[in-house]
Amino acid sequence: MASDTPFKTKGGQAMDRRDFIKKTCGTCAAISLGTLLSSTLLDSCKTASVGVYKTTATGNLITVPLSSFAAAEFKLVRIQGYGYDIGIIKNQSDYTALLLMCTHAGQALTKTGSGYFCPMHGSRFSETGAVLKGPATDPLQHLKIKKDATNLIVALDPDYFMS
Ligand code: FES
Known part of the structure; x- marks a missing residue:
């Protein structure tokens, strides 16, 4: 039926x-x-949609034009022949440069919307480099930075140039 x-x-x-x-x-x-x-x-x-400034180093120095911060408070800097990107944050007239190398085992970090992520073991860092999630325990390394009338000059750690 x-x-x-x-x-x-x-x-x-x-x-x-x-x-x-x-x-x-x-x-x-x-x-x-x-x-x-x-x-x-x-x-x-997710890689955040941020502007990438590509440059080459002179010795262990890079120069980033201040004008590149006109539209954004953050700039990802990619240096030819260097193992890591640099994250530069503008806070009013001050700038902070971070080496985007995981402090756990040296993996290059990925920029996310709210900071940085390590794809090797999952550590997370805030945009200013503080550890948000381990296994990393140390904050990101701050690089020395100088400002002249038109540029930022950042001193890179010479150990991370690739031969
Ligand atoms: S190398 Fe980044 S968490 Fe281990």
Whole structure:
């Protein structure tokens, strides 16, 4: 005898209302949980959309034009032949330069929306270099910085030039 239920499986078999609700709610819950988990996990992989200033070093010094901070308070500096990026933060007329090297085991860090992430063991640092999550225990290294009328001059650690 044919069922008059409006709920049918993909194969055309009749399904009662309770089974239909169980199946569809379970599927919706699984999809929602998967979406939530993947967005949380991917957040740690997200590279923030920041301006990258590419330059070369002279000796162990780099020069970054002050004008490059006109539109943003943060600049990621990528130096040819150097193993790490530098993060420079502008705070009114003061500047801070951070070596983006994880203090746990030396991995290069990735900029995220709210700081820096280490892809090797998962340490997180704030935008100013404080440890937010271990295993790293030390804050990021601050580099010496000088300002003249038009440029910032940052002293790099000579140990991290690649040969
Ligand atoms: S090297 Fe960064 S957490 Fe280990």
